[in-house]
Amino acid sequence: MKRIVLLASGSGSNVENIANYFKDNPLVTIATVLTNKRDAKVIDRCNRLNVNALYFNRQSFSKSDCLLNIIKGMQPDLIILAGFLLKIPENFVAAFPNKIVNIHPALLPKYGGKGMYGMHVHNAVKNNNETETGITIHYVNENYDEGAIIHQAKTAVISTDTAEDIAQKIHVLEYEHFPKVIDQLLSN
Numbered sequence: 001m002k003r004i005v006l007l008a009s010g011s012g013s014n015v016e017n018i019a020n021y022f023k024d025n026p027l028v029t030i031a032t033v034l035t036n037k038r039d040a041k042v043i044d045r046c047n048r049l050n051v052n053a054l055y056f057n058r059q060s061f062s063k064s065d066c067l068l069n070i071i072k073g074m075q076p077d078l079i080i081l082a083g084f085l086l087k088i089p090e091n092f093v094a095a096f097p098n099k100i101v102n103i104h105p106a107l108l109p110k111y112g113g114k115g116m117y118g119m120h121v122h123n124a125v126k127n128n129n130e131t132e133t134g135i136t137i138h139y140v141n142e143n144y145d146e147g148a149i150i151h152q153a154k155t156a157v158i159s160t161d162t163a164e165d166i167a168q169k170i171h172v173l174e175y176e177h178f179p180k181v182i183d184q185l186l187s188n
Contacts, residue, residue, distance in 0.1 A: 003029055003031045005030075008040065008081075008082045009042075011041040012043075014178060015045060017175045018030070018082060034055075036057070036085075071096075078186060082178075098148075101138070103135055103178050104121075104145050105117070106125065106133055107135075108149060133155060155172075
């Protein structure tokens with residue numbers, strides 16, 4: 001049995017997509033979904049999906065080993081960042097080398113780093129008149145969006161696309177590729 005832990009900060013659409021992808025796979029289980037926002041919509045999604053969800057505060061995440069020890073106890077094969085906005089502390093990276101995976105809504109190294117998430121990325125892509133964008137699935141290291149790239153997928157950007165149009169194209173890529181890449185990583 002392969003165990004994954006998901007971290008999310010927002011609505012949880014990627015969490016739901018991943019949960020649905022693996023729901024009929026007896027070899028993979030979602031140990032829990034952890035969120036740093038008490039009112040995150042991902043909690044509602046998890047309740048509907050019958051998936052464990054826990055809220056944690058910043059103190060237990062970055063100022064102590066409390067959350068780290070809880071996750072270690074779950075013995076995850078992978079820790080998946082699915083719309084998780086906090087920087088991963090170095091003690092997590094050291095404890096789970098090449099086991100923490102993030103998805104970024106751009107073709108890294110472009111539009112990565114602190115503050116580059118969600119609509120901030122899509123607005124930057126639009127404002128810079130990019131002709132393509134995409135997603136990057138990568139390992140997490142001690143720096144924002146600098147871990148080794150596992151997979152990238154691209155989509156065209158046309159001049160009439162709004163930032164919202166770009167966001168929709170990115171969601172399509174995320175939903176298509178993220179669960180499959182997680183599945184491949186678990187199979188290796």
